Amino acid sequence: VRPVPRLDLPLALDRAAATPLHAQLAEALRRAVLDGHLPAGARLPSTRQAATEVGLARATVLAAYEQLAGEGYLEPRHGAGTFVSDHPSPVGAAPAPPRRAPHDDGAAPAGSGARPVDLRPGRPDTRRLVDPAWRAAWRGAASRVSSWEPPPLGLPALREQVAAHLRAARGVPASAEDVVITAGADEGLALVAHALALRDAVVEDPGYPSARRTLRRLGVALHPLPVDEHGLVVDALPEPGAAGAGVGAVLVTPSHQYPLGGVLPLARRLELLAWARARGAVVVEDDYDSEFRYGAAPLPALAGLDGDRVVHLGTLSKVLTPWLRTGYLLVPPALREAFAAVRRDLGAPVSGVQQQALATHLASGSLRRHVARTRRDCAHRRAHLLRALAAQPHLRAAETSAGLHSVVVLPGGADAADVVRRVGERGYLLADLADYAVQRRDLPPAVVLGYADASLADLSGAVAALAAACADRRPRVSTATTPTATARPSSTSAVQPRSRSRPGG
Numbered sequence: 001v002r003p004v005p006r007l008d009l010p011l012a013l014d015r016a017a018a019t020p021l022h023a024q025l026a027e028a029l030r031r032a033v034l035d036g037h038l039p040a041g042a043r044l045p046s047t048r049q050a051a052t053e054v055g056l057a058r059a060t061v062l063a064a065y066e067q068l069a070g071e072g073y074l075e076p077r078h079g080a081g082t083f084v085s086d087h088p089s090p091v092g093a094a095p096a097p098p099r100r101a102p103h104d105d106g107a108a109p110a111g112s113g114a115r116p117v118d119l120r121p122g123r124p125d126t127r128r129l130v131d132p133a134w135r136a137a138w139r140g141a142a143s144r145v146s147s148w149e150p151p152p153l154g155l156p157a158l159r160e161q162v163a164a165h166l167r168a169a170r171g172v173p174a175s176a177e178d179v180v181i182t183a184g185a186d187e188g189l190a191l192v193a194h195a196l197a198l199r200d201a202v203v204e205d206p207g208y209p210s211a212r213r214t215l216r217r218l219g220v221a222l223h224p225l226p227v228d229e230h231g232l233v234v235d236a237l238p239e240p241g242a243a244g245a246g247v248g249a250v251l252v253t254p255s256h257q258y259p260l261g262g263v264l265p266l267a268r269r270l271e272l273l274a275w276a277r278a279r280g281a282v283v284v285e286d287d288y289d290s291e292f293r294y295g296a297a298p299l300p301a302l303a304g305l306d307g308d309r310v311v312h313l314g315t316l317s318k319v320l321t322p323w324l325r326t327g328y329l330l331v332p333p334a335l336r337e338a339f340a341a342v343r344r345d346l347g348a349p350v351s352g353v354q355q356q357a358l359a360t361h362l363a364s365g366s367l368r369r370h371v372a373r374t375r376r377d378c379a380h381r382r383a384h385l386l387r388a389l390a391a392q393p394h395l396r397a398a399e400t401s402a403g404l405h406s407v408v409v410l411p412g413g414a415d416a417a418d419v420v421r422r423v424g425e426r427g428y429l430l431a432d433l434a435d436y437a438v439q440r441r442d443l444p445p446a447v448v449l450g451y452a453d454a455s456l457a458d459l460s461g462a463v464a465a466l467a468a469a470c471a472d473r474r475p476r477v478s479t480a481t482t483p484t485a486t487a488r489p490s491s492t493s494a495v496q497p498r499s500r501s502r503p504g505g
């Protein structure tokens, strides 16, 4: 029998204070971790035992544990208990040596013996994904094997669950027949291109490089359109007769422009839909991370504004994990048969076992709970990152109220590719904003940093490394957005390989 661990903390909780008790307990635990009173790897008592020990409600202890797990100080391990994470370090402290890459891609930066911490965007928080409901869903699915192939448009049970999720989370009046199960957003986009026999598409600049690669590979000509702090500049859509005026589709990220973060205002949404309607074009709404908002509720999805004109492109990569390679499309009724025909020819890309497991998982309410938990955890990490950045006079976080990454603007004149390389040498992989651009030469020097799968120590370390890399190279000019035509060598960042030189800031 394992001994019951004790917190054994000098606790001075003030029940009359404005700070809630769970926050006071979290602070005491945080201090105990930082000063070594609770060493790395130590097992904490269960919430029930701790509640008895410190004389608080179990829910109060649970809230404190959850907060610290979100901040990376504690690590819940299923069936084993809650443990102190390795080497947490406070904001502003000397960066701890990076302890692991969240996902090792083998790309060790030059000059670094340790494995780098990969903070390039695109990785969700999967720490709490595997719980009893997840295991039960997969066990059940694995034991129900059919001798048929999964249906071309997806398992009815999963299509129904996705429709219910979209109705609840995005206010889209979706039904199961509108949903097509895909192998992720890129595969969904390829299906759109096939079904519409797409030849031309408007894409955002800067935008999602992977979507551009998918479309290019399928022979689709791209018309990049600028985005500003509110998202796609709809006024720049081509006039009749201009190049690109006959495009079949406009690919947008209206909820949270990727990567800059703008939320497309309602007026622009309506203008975009009117433009598409007038030209018989389809709007492809990439709604990749709308579940992660830290303030105002998201605007209604475009698909909710015009269900005949919009193909809604969804993914489980952010709310669950890209490891699944699963997503979905919401297809207007008039286009449904074209999509079904492509699927019949090319086959259904997602295994029946997986679709069954996900249908059960969604039906159990686990996805909703998981999103609520990870949203809370990510909000802590985001707040920590913003505090760390605010302490650095030469770094500025671009406005973000949503998502799983942040754009960090460097001092004017900084060479972002060089900064990314130097930060890489210090053990942290970041992405250069310029790698998301198609034609834009006027973007400020900036890096893109994913925080969803990072520990607080990693975030502190990356910000310190970023500040040091910028300080190594003092800015030559002070304005952040001055466009120049100076060529610089291509980036070492792996977001999108580049073959051409780009402007410096």
Ligand SMILES: Cc1ncc(COP(=O)(O)O)c(C=O)c1O
Pocket (backbone or CB within 6 Å): 121, 122, 183, 184, 185, 186, 187, 208, 253, 258, 286, 288, 314, 315, 316, 317, 322, 326, 327
């Ligand atoms: C803009 C955007 N769309 C979609 C996705 C998800 O793609 P997938 O479902 O192919 O993993 C991502 C992932 O990073 C993204 O950044």
